Amino acid sequence: MTLSVSNLSFSYGTKTALKGVSFTLAPSFSALLGPNGAGKSTLFALLTRLFTAPGAHIEIAGHDLNANPRRALAALGVVFQQPTLDLDLTVRQNLKYFAALHGLRGADASHRIDAALSRLDMRERAHEKVRKLNGGHRRRTEIARVLLHEPQVLLLDEPTVGLDAASRAAITDHVHGLAEDGMTVLWATHLTDEISDNDHLLILHQGQFIADGRAGDVANGRSLKDYFLAVTGDNAA
Amino acid sequence: MKWSPALFAIVAREALRFVHQRERFVAALVRPLVWLLVFAAGFRAALGLSITPPYQTYITYETYIVPGLCGMVLLFNGMQSSLSLVYDREMGSMRLLLTSPLPRWWLLTAKLIGSSLISIAQVYAFLLIAAAFGITLPPMGYVAAFPALLLAGFMLGALGLALSSFIKQLENFAGIMNFVIFPMFFLSSALYPLWKMAESSRLLHDICAANPFTHAVELIRFALYGELNLAALGWTLLATTLFGAAALWGYDPARGMMQSRK
Incomplete structure (x- = not known):
């Protein structure tokens, strides 16, 4: 368990x-x-x-x-109900900050950020400021972020x-996919x-x-x- | 797991946040400058200052209040950056911080270092403008003041952090203005020397002498003239320790007031 x-x-x-x-x-x-x-x-x-x-x-x-x-x-990885992204930073900067809080930096952090963003189809938005993203993409950014330190739970x-409805379905599907991969x-x-x-x-x-x-x-x-x-x-x- | 990336990231984030809030920077500069260029100019005539350490000659009132105004910048920033945590939007980022697998004291210290460095940058900007208006200090004083400013920034940041954990709701900044910032600032040696205060009221003098902000200001004042005021250093260190302990207690998951804000 x-x-x-x-x-x-x-x-x-x-x-x-x-x-x-x-x-x-x-x-x-x-x-x-x-x-x-x-x-x-x-x-x-x-x-x-x-x-x-x-x-x-x-x-x-x-x-x-x-x-x-x-x-x-x-x-443990957590996506809180309240958004916890810094709106004035880009998607990538937000992920880098989180990676650092988990002791990750440099090439290792970069590699993980690319992989997580690809997984959530967010790679092309990496350099956009979070403020410009819609609610669905902000959530996806948060889910990508929570995968960086490879949590088990x-x-x-x-x-x-x-x-x-469309964003909800996409996010629900993404997370079901994570569970199928053993999370x-x-x-x-x-x-x-x-x-x-x-x-x-x-x-x-x-x-x-x-x-x-x-x-x-x-x-x-x-x-x-x-x-x-x-x-x-x-x-x- | 490495601890240093978190420190650099937290400091960098505080710096970025600050860069994005230009109006905050302007407000932080205008406030002490108004005191220096308007209030002090008016007061110069009314207030005679005798020669007391660290000053070796007769000084103008403008020169006297510069260290106090440096303290004011640190005071406002310490409260502002920590009390912004009380707001929900910021609570989210605090949650993110607190679920990091690092010791809480380290995370809170990193936050304090970040906010103190930002405050100090503003203090130097203020000193630069003051110098442009002819209010200069000994060149070495600008360097010697750095550790004093850092410690004072820590003390005030820790106080703000402690308050942010105990205050459940803060409708606006006014409550803290009235009950923390104003009493701390006015009941200190920032605007008038303690001996002057004693002439009018012994009680007021004693309150001012017990105010940790007085000691932080005196520490900065002496450092700006390349001198170390040991008593001020001791009191500032003691207050920093106490406020830091209160902040740690407040953010302790077993006892803290985080519980009141689910």
Whole structure:
């Protein structure tokens, strides 16, 4: 298992966000589905060690996040919900900055940047300022960036928010491709149409998992959207 | 994993950000120049200054406030670059920084070095313009001031970083102006010597003497004349350490205020 979480609880003051969550992920595409406010962003903040929860155990690629945070973070790639690109820098400059944060520079960094941009069909835009890119290309830049240090585990927090249908489909396909190549992907979303029947599905509702299995099996003949609405009573899907 | 690429990248990014924000540079220069060329000119007549170290002759008021205005540039920049983190757009880049597999103290230090160097570039630009208006310092002073400016920049940057981790929401810059920048600047030796302050109020003098900004300004003042003020150095170092520790505490994932901003 490349990502394992056990007994993860977290509260903001008196408001409980996560109640004893446990799960494991193998190399594949796993979707974390939940209505707004279900605890997805809290889970991501804990997985990326923006803050920590006492008593929980999180292991990334075999490294305990609490005991050995730097090794664990080195194996992790994150695409945050909020854009984190510097708009005044070019695509390439943004990637170079990130590479340096992971100790990469020179020819090695350059080579990885070319490979990642090619993979996301962004090579020809390398020298454009991010400010000039549309939302879809900005997201693709962020996904290319997160591949630079070859993480084993990839976390994406609602990466398609605000994108048009074509960009959403392209990005969903790109990331499915990464999972097929052996990466462990956790894709948080509140949109059921981004999940295919063969994906591993986790449904988070009110700080707890209410489903964990193959998406097709979980929906059990119904459309995933209907199932999701029925179990969460939410109309955001 | 190598640590140095991150340092260079963070410093370069601060520099690029600064280059892209020309209006910030202009504001950073105009502010102390207004004080120097307008405020000080008016005050010169009202305020008599006796000869106190590091000055060896009678000096004009303009000459007196130059080190304080250098401190002002550092103060505004330290607050501005660190408090920009409070805004959401910048929080994104902070998240990116904090998920890097490097020790947090190293990442925060790199950020401090970057913002301090940018501030110092502005201080020298200010000194250059001041010199063009005839307010010059001993040539060696410009060189000797560099380490003092760096330390003062660190101290104020660390304070800003600490504040950015504890302040949950900042609607605008005004709160920090009113409650941090103005008291720090006015209750210091930047605009008036402490002995002058003591003549009017003992209490005010004591507050000024306890203000770390006073010591940073005095450190710069003495360095600009090629002298080392050991007491000022000690207090500035102590304050830098305390503010730095507070910043580290604030950004500690187990206890920090990052939790209040999911």
